[in-house]
Amino acid sequence: MNTLHLQKTSFRLYSFKIDVSWFLKLREFVGKHSHNEALSLHFPASLKLTFNLGELRGILIPPVRGVKHLKLKLLNDYSPSAFEPLVDGILWSCYPEMLTMELGTKKNKFIEVLKDELQHTKNEKNSCCESTDIKCWRHDLKDFETEQFIGTKKRKPQVQRKMISFRFKW
Numbered sequence: 487m488n489t490l491h492l493q494k495t496s497f498r499l500y501s502f503k504i505d506v507s508w509f510l511k512l513r514e515f516v517g518k519h520s521h522n523e524a525l526s527l528h529f530p531a532s533l534k535l536t537f538n539l540g541e542l543r544g545i546l547i548p549p550v551r552g553v554k555h556l557k558l559k560l561l562n563d564y565s566p567s568a569f570e571p572l573v574d575g576i577l578w579s580c581y582p583e584m585l586t587m588e589l590g591t592k593k594n595k596f597i598e599v600l601k602d603e604l605q606h607t608k609n610e611k612n613s614c615c616e617s618t619d620i621k622c623w624r625h626d627l628k629d630f631e632t633e634q635f636i637g638t639k640k641r642k643p644q645v646q647r648k649m650i651s652f653r654f655k656w
C-alpha cells in the first residue's frame with residue numbers, strides 16, 4: 487500500500503505480495519473511512535496473492551463498516567489460483583454494497599470465480615471457518631444480484647465498455 491489518495495479514496499497497488507495482513511490493513515482503512523462512498527482498487531499486474539484467515543489468529547479484527555461502491559480494476563492475467571484469495575480478501579475487507587468492474591472483451595476469469603463463489607455460498611450451508619473464530623464473508627452474505635451495462639468514460643465518452651455490477655445484501 488505504497489500510494490494512498492485519501493480524497494479520491496483509491497489505491498493503486500505496487501506491492502507484489504498481498505496477503506491476509508494486507509487485507510486486514512484495508513479492512514481497518516475501510517472501517518475508519520466509512521463516510522467515503524466510493525473506493526477504487528487498482529491491481530495493475532500479476533501479484534502474489536494469498537488469503538488465509540488462520541494467520542490472523544490472536545489478532546483483534548476490527549468490525550467492518552462496508553463500502554458503498556467498490557470499483558475494481560485488475561488485469562486478466564492472474565493465475566487461476568489467485569482469483570479465490572482475491573475474491574475472499576476483497577469481500578472480507580470491504581463488504582461492498584455494490585462492486586463494479588469492466589467485463590472486458592475476453593472471458594473475465596475473476597468474474598467467473600466471483601459468481602461461482604457467490605452462487606455456491608447462497609446454495610450451500612457454509613461449513614468453512616468452523617475451526618477458527620474469525621469468520622469469512624460467506625457467513626454474512628444474504629443475497630446478491632448482478633447487472634450488466636454499457637459504461638462510458640467521462641473524458642472519452644465515445645469509448646463504450648461492457649461493465650458488470652454486483653449488489654450485495656449483507
Ligand SMILES: [Zn+2]
Nearest residue numbers: 614615622624
Ligand atoms: Zn467461512
